[in-house]
Amino acid sequence: MIGPHNIVLIPVVIGILAYFAGKLVRPVREGLTLLSSLFVCYVVLFKAGLNTIGIYTYNFSLPQYFDGFRFGNNGFSWYFAVIIAFSYLFVSLASFPLVKDKEYHGSFYLFFNIVAGALLGIVYSRDLVSFFIFWEIMTWSSYFLVVMNPNTKGKTGLTYIVFNVAGAYAMLTAMLIVYSYAGSFHFDRVVKAVSLMTNSTVFFISLLFAIGFLVKMATMPLHIWAPDAYTESEDSFTPFFSGTLSKMGVYGFILFFGMLIGFVNIKGVYEIKDTSLIGYIVAWLGVVTSVFATFRAIVQDEIKRLLAYSSIAQVGYIVTAMAVGTALGVAGALYHALIHSVIKLLLFITVAGVIYRTGKNKFSELGGLITRMPLSYLAVLFGIIGLAGMPPFGGFASKWVIYMSLIKNHYYFLLIGMIVSSTAAFLYCYKLIYGIFLGHPSSQGLMEVKEVPGFLWVPQIVLMMVLMLTGFFPGYIVPFIETAMKGIGFSVAFNSTSAYTLSAALGGFNGFVVINVLGAIFVFVFVWYTLFFPKSKRLHRLDIYWAAETPDENTPLHYGYGIGAELDRIPWVGMSLRTHITRFYEKTGEQISGIASVLKDVVFNGDGQIYMLYAILTLVSIFLLMGR
């Protein structure tokens, strides 16, 4: 019967099938992928059941040594499974037109399906080995999707693989240490074993786990791979990459620090401001990430690089919210994870459509597309309202919960750091929508551009609806979050009653009233303005106040892409833009390859006689060292 344990195989098998079947009939790939995504959505929503804590031991002929994989489903995995399933559906829909005539058409669908399967595996696995296996499959299959389009730099792929593999191996070391205490990899046995560990071991394994997950969430010191990887990965895969893959880091962090190791155990080790030292440091890393990444996002000229940095910043909020380990914080992190993946899916799909249609991906080359692509304009408008966290839509609700959690637990300085970055976020939100849609078209070609392909409309419209839904009923998601939290053993944080309101520790707000008031006023003023006033004249594009001069077709009027140039002059911000941590990593890289080449030339220097000398010397050393 289809359940959490074999839902994982469906996308992987279909991916492989699609690859080979597609060699005969090309559109089979799209059909199979769509089929598999629909089926996955169906199973995740209905078949897997909201909180069936079923454990499907799945001894598929593994050495008795591992006493079998275990899969299961509870509120927490269901919450993330829904995110994965729906983004899998939307991204596959969006990718049909975009990848149709690319030469890597086959391998795209192969690896895309494998990644989706791997994510489901991660979310449903109930023991460390299967968690790690699917984590590694996700790493290498997403690697192939990153390096797929030919015009990317080779360095991007290598940086991506080195960071992610290193993170995964850090996690593996911690798992092995836990295994040596627990004697088994299953979560329930692990939870018991962690409590009897000594403080220093708990600190060491939580440090290693933190590294593993922070690499995936691209938090500051470990984020080097993220901007390039997000920008240069295949356009239609980036929504899945930034929208869902980074959420696996969130899932892992909460699962391991919430349930397996338990915040209370880590707190016992070194405590600061009634949370664990590691949690506090990671929270500060999250804040630093969001501030640096936001300012870095503002000055970008490439659309996808701006969105990449914005993803890093937004995930930085999630890291801060959950790292301090309070119930409300984790709830805020879960809520923001959902909202952020909805927004990033919406924005990246639309941007991919725009790039597909115009062939340009820089703000300085675009502009004035609002008349040609109204639906995409609306989609990006909804997206930036959510990204900036403005009230009418869900973005505000999740940020509100995070702010409330930080205030309630007295982490004021963390909150101030977060405010700096969330206010600066308005700048890159405006730059995103101005650079592409408003202002003047930078080249004539942009005037004949058509709207994004039909397939993209479905995800765009549905995602817009979701954003409005979370705006109308901010409390609607709360029961799901609470079941998720109970799944990992956290107490209930909200005290909001109905779906309309969202209220927690210090206050609350009624999303329904906010939107109705906004809507009513808007309608009133709009009607009053359109009917009771003389119709305004439709001015020509160039009929603008240009200090009495007459701008012609090729005067550069699309100034908006330069937003952020003034940040250099602001002392603190300018300094943050100039510091690059990549230099540190390049130096270590050179160091290692320096050692490698010295070692290579010294040890293997090609002279047969020296090799014989090595043999004799080893013999002599064995005699001396072991002889007495």
Next chain:
Amino acid sequence: MSTGMRIVDIIAYPFIAFLIGMLYMGIARNIIGRIHRRWGPPVLQNLIDVFKLYRKREAGSHGVMFHLGPIIMVTGVVTCLYFIPMLSDGRWLKGFSFDGDLILVTYLMVLGALGMALGVGQGGVPFGVMGVTRGLTRLIGLEIPYFIAIIVLMAHYNTASINKIIELQAGGLSNWAMFKVPLAFIASLFSFWGMMGASPFDIPGAPQEVASGPATEFGGKYLALMMSSRGIFGFLKLTLWVDLFMGGAANLLILVGKTFVLFVTVLFVTSVYSRFKVEQAVDFMWRYPTIIGLIALVIEMVR
């Protein structure tokens, strides 16, 4: 308090703010005139200006978003107004403040400006975009001291709803927040002047440099809408500061009195200081007001 009265109360809400706001702007121009040793325009000048703009026969528009820009601005400002209680007696003129809290109001204040920015964007005037960019960059500077102040407030009164803060300040001058958390009030004052567009901080709409910034391409009826929303916005901030730091107002007269006192401080600043450059404004905001705010925060945490 029948529903009929409630509806009248709600509909009257923005118009009261509009009138008082325009009145204050008129008084401001008059007082600044008097500072320049000249008569200055009549107090109702701003109202006349707005009425003249409403009766303009022509208006040009660059597209739907251009047309909606000022409309969204007014919507944002009026919605934000509705979530701030003018009077503290809980019956009259309380708008919808019981359904929202301080963080919602903070974000709603910026909503209008962002909607406007979209309209400016379609206007296509480079001056407009420059004005918007300056406005948003200045916002980064302003938001920090303001947010530190409201954090101190929330921490001090352990609530985020404005009405509850007003109640906790009841009982005489001594337990106004202004005196309970004086440093936070001072820090918030700086950002208050900034948001009011007082002279050192009126960077976005500087007529000399960016030809009135966002409002460059808007004429006739759109300009009227923008001026009236700026008037309402002025009054909105005044009532918010009165509610948060001066214990709210029992009736309209007290409200006007307190807001006028606060408004006079803006005048002093506007007429004396010349305009900052954007980076100077942000740097200034992150230097003195933020430090004062942080001190207030530390005091608050210690207690």
Next chain:
Amino acid sequence: MCTDNPGVWEYIANWARKHSIWVLAYGTGCGAIEMPPTMTSRYDAERFGLRGAATPRQADLLIISGYLATKTLKRVIRTYEQMYDPKYVLALGSCTINGGMYWDSYNTIKKLDLYIPVDVYVAGCMPRPEAIIEGIIALQKRIEEGRAEGAKKYRENIEWYKKNQREVFGDEMLPDYTWNFEGGI
């Protein structure tokens, strides 16, 4: 509440237009130096509701303060066409009336009225601030009586104006999108 039925509503509108005139001070000649004293403390035109407007979109009154070279005329016409309907022109100095001391110069405009409808001329080889304020008061009286309909006049005999302009500019005419509009908001 449609706009152009004469009645009370128009009277109130004209009263408001009289008391709040936003000036686009066009420093096109020696008269520009007179504008600051009229606006500042000594003569304080703000008493009458005058205020500087940054862009033609926001302005009601265009003050041409001096001789107009053909090059400047092109800018003036574009600015005038960008202003919205109840718009007035105040021409200072004798150069705008009949070319003044540049009466025989090859590149100045002799008679401003040929190119844009002018409401009030203020003679003088640069009238002093009092004279300017006098001119403004005369303009206010015209507005109050509803006779300051320069925009309608310009619209009705646009061909004539454009013919005169084409004589001066020859083939370097201004683009015509600033004055004839297709519909739409």
Next chain:
Amino acid sequence: MIERFLMNTHYIVLIGVILLLIIGFFGALTKRNLIKILIALGIADTGVNLFFITIGYISGKTAPIFSKNGLTASQMVDPVPQALVLTAIVIGVAVLALGLSIIIRVYEHYGTLNVSRIKRMRG
């Protein structure tokens, strides 16, 4: 144990073995010419074979030739090491022959037999 070892082998032969080994390895490690290295290795090999023979020697007994009649097992020296040495010698010869043929090939390509210069493949 040491006495039993020394007792039935002449002291001289043991020194000979050690000398041979030292000469062999010393030659292999210091000489540059490939052929000399091979010869040195051959010497080391003979040293080991000699050692192997001395192990089997029981003083006062003759070579284990079974076909000679009138020779009982008790008079014979231990035959096993001698058999082993035979195979070892054969192996030594095979290695030497193969080594020399490869050295001819190397000489064709490099034009020199100096081992320190035959290192195109390194690093």
Next chain:
Amino acid sequence: MSLNPILMIAVPLFVAFSIPLLGYIHKKAGLYAMSATLLFNTFLSFSTLPHAFEKPIRVIIAGYKPPFGINLAITPFSIFLACLISLMGFIVSIYLLKDETTETQEKFSMLILLVVMGATGIVLTGDIFNMFVFLEIMSISSYALTSIRKDRKGSEAGIKFLLVGSISSTFLLLGIAIIYNQLGTLNMADIARRFSQMNPKLAFAAVSFLFLGLGIESEMFPLNAWAPDVYQGAPAPVAALFSAVTVKAGLYAMIRFLYTISNNSSFIKLLMLFGIATVIVSELSALKQTDVKRMLGYSSLGQIGVILFAVGIGTKTALEGAVFHFVNHAVLKATMFLSIGLLAKYAGGSSFEELKGIGKKYPFLAGVFAIGALGVMGFPPLNGFMSKLMILTAAAKAEHVVLVMLVLAASVVEGFYYFRVLQVMFREPEPTRIEKRSVSLAFVIPLVVLVGMIVGIGLFPGVLMPYFKGAAMDILSRGDYISVMLSGGGAL
């Protein structure tokens, strides 16, 4: 049990020396004879596998019962390795049917047979000198194989291999001589039984000599300097054979000697340290390589280092992981060398410049190479992952957390340089100078079989698990090895 296991050695020997005669009947007859015998060998070893796993078999040769006569000791671990060696040999032999290096010399197939026979002999024999002889046969034929192509690289590699190899044989002989002197016997089981009665000083000398000799054969760190040159110099199928067969025999000898015969725990600890050193040195030096074959050589050393590390840990799970890694390393390295051999043949060389964009020209071959690379790096669905995980779990259990981190760091470096090669192959524009030639079936079959094994073992490791458990038990249980070999067992 119809056939006597001795045939596994006798038949290849006989066929090897009859191949030059077959040369007259038909030029290619030698090749077909070779693969036929190897097929026979595989069949025979697989048929004796179940019997050996029930009870170790003792084969008496020429009537002399141990400890006097030379006899074969077929224990679970040795028969398992015999199967692996013959299977790998057979697969490489199919590949060789069409490989052009074999056209020129008919001796090639004879040497291949000798190598496989030598390796099988080492694995099966119960007599220490017999093991030395087989080791020498295998070494001599691999010296010859390395320089079979008579080009500069081949001969240089051959001479280096020969020099270091002869040192190893000298020390082995010395060690055996000391052991024989002290215990008077050459039978492994007998030596194992009375090893403790030896004079401690001489025992230590014997163990260190043998440790060194076998260390050279099993490519331990300070002694493996010759290996990269040989892997680069030898023709690709031969390199595949070396990594799959000869190294395994050397490792078997080392394990058999350290665990069963001398059971010297300090040397096992030393082996672990040398293993770690091998991993680190070889992975690091592979980082800066410009030639893919040499890089594969280093990576093969790295994998062997991991095996040595696992053997050095000494716990039961570690040994199971080591045996599992034996199989994976053999399969993976064979695939990689065979596929890079073909790619280099078509691209005209195996350096990065020549292999630019070859992935687009020969997607199948490059795809096989990529699957092999993913397997070697230990990415989950493929076989490399499970064995590396078992080894690391055992190491973590044995409190060697720092060493685990070192191995993982080394595998990150390994990930880096493998993906760099894959990027060179797949992402560079298609090379115009190489025209696409069809890949003949004889090359495709072995690769498909090997990839099948990689993915198969990766997905269903449970199938082989009982054999690993049996082999690990056999290594550890020194006592019943001695008792079976001396007292009785399946008398044949």
